[in-house]
Amino acid sequence: MIDLWKKIEQKVFSPLYLLYGIESYLINETKQKLVNNMLTEEEMDFNLSTYDLEEVPIEVALEDAETFPFMGEKRLVILQNAIFLTSEKGKQKVEHNLLKLEEYIQNPPDYTILVFIAPYEKLDERKKITKLIKKNASVFEAKKLKDAELKSWVIGKVKLNGVTIDEDAAELLITLSGTNLMMLSSEIDKLSLFIGENNKIDKATVERLASRTLEQNIFSLVDKVVHRNISDALRIYYDLLKQNEEPIKILSILANQFRLVYQTKELSRRGYGQQQIASHLKVHPFRIKLAAGQAQLFSEEELKRIMHLLAKCDYQMKTSSLDKVMIIEMFLFQLK
CATH class of the missing domain: 1.20.272.10 (Zinc Finger, Delta Prime; domain 3)
Structure with a gap:
């Protein structure tokens, strides 16, 4: 996760990304990093497209992906709910031309970044299309963070707000407010605002201000x-x-x-x-x-x-x- 984010922040992009897993906050955070680091505010109006693949055929999105960017160097196309990467056939409302997708993956244009988002616990590794995307894309699995990873995430999130936090304070925050990343992010913003920029969040501040689930x-x-x-x-x-x-x-x-x-x-x-x-x-x-x-x-x-x-x-x-x-x-x- 950290390595992928670093590359994005250094503006080292892959033509294809696959973001999958059940930790939706991490998927959204990674998607937002791509948007913010790849496009300016002016470019977003012209070169950012999002498609829901439960509603729109893949060939429509690929036609957009193959269109040259307007007033910028790159186009970002985000494909939500890549249902064809799972075995959940019952939820598919549209037919997708996966042969056209296979052709695209094998020769993606250098002016487009295509992002597949699959908010599912598991992908169907038996499918040819799943294997092909995983082989050619930068893959990010958004799964529940382990204890040490969660603490590192809290410390990193606090740092983005221009403040620091003691390790024991970070652990106490997780203990009091739980492991839901959305809830933790909200608590971090609240504590950061209270403590002020360039200051440190300590255990006493967490004990006094953190919300208990x-x-x-x-x-x-x-x-x-x-x-x-x-x-x-x-x-x-x-x-x-x-x-x-x-x-x-x-x-x-x-x-x-x-x-x-x-x-x-x-x-x-x-x-x-x-x-x-x-x-x-x-x-x-x-x-x-x-x-x-x-x-x-x-x-x-x-x-x-x-x-x-x-x-x-x-x-x-x-x-x-x-x-x-x-x-x-x-x-x-x-x-x-």
Whole structure:
């Protein structure tokens, strides 16, 4: 990712790009870097085209790509939803002339940059067109960032705003605000604006200003339970209620967190590493890292008992006339 961005910023372009994966923020960020580094504002009106390949045949876009740029040296053609690179045939609304595309890929004009965007987890590697594009294009897979990559991304994003951030502050920001890049970007902009250009964001600033996700508040609640600090767990619970969070939603996320802790503990016992667990459970590695720390403080029997209590609470919420707020209170008191 970093190498590709550096080349774009140095204005070293490839005639073909393939951006694929489920991390849409990274795809959009890469696309924007191409636009900003390749075209001036005046050129964008004449030499930037975007096509949705679920609505427009590829040959229409290629006709545009083969047209000489107007008032500039390069033309940028962005192809959204390259559905023919996957096996999802049911979603295709138009027929594409892939033979014409193959011809283009083998001899692309030097005045056009063609960008394929495939927002899918996997491409169909068996297809000839997929193999051909991957062979000839600069390929960027937008996947969930690993722990170290995420921290580096935060530090780099902060630097773009003209400020710096301590490594421990960057890690705390991820812990408090979650791993969603859109949310993190918004928090970084807010912190940068508060701290001012050429200054440093420290842990105290993050602690004071960073927004907590509901999931992070639940993680903190679980952490209080781990350390048998039920009074603080109740305080977090009451704060969530003041924020108009529904008890049934709190219970659901609470159950998901304990389930994650239990699964992490069990898979660790079987010899899985944290990265393998994240891949197996389809969860961000950073969440597995946090869950692994909590798992060490519970026995398997305790976690089974808690999961049983949570299932009972869920049943009571959906079938009994008991007060929903009180059901979670009773659950927390049973953990003392």
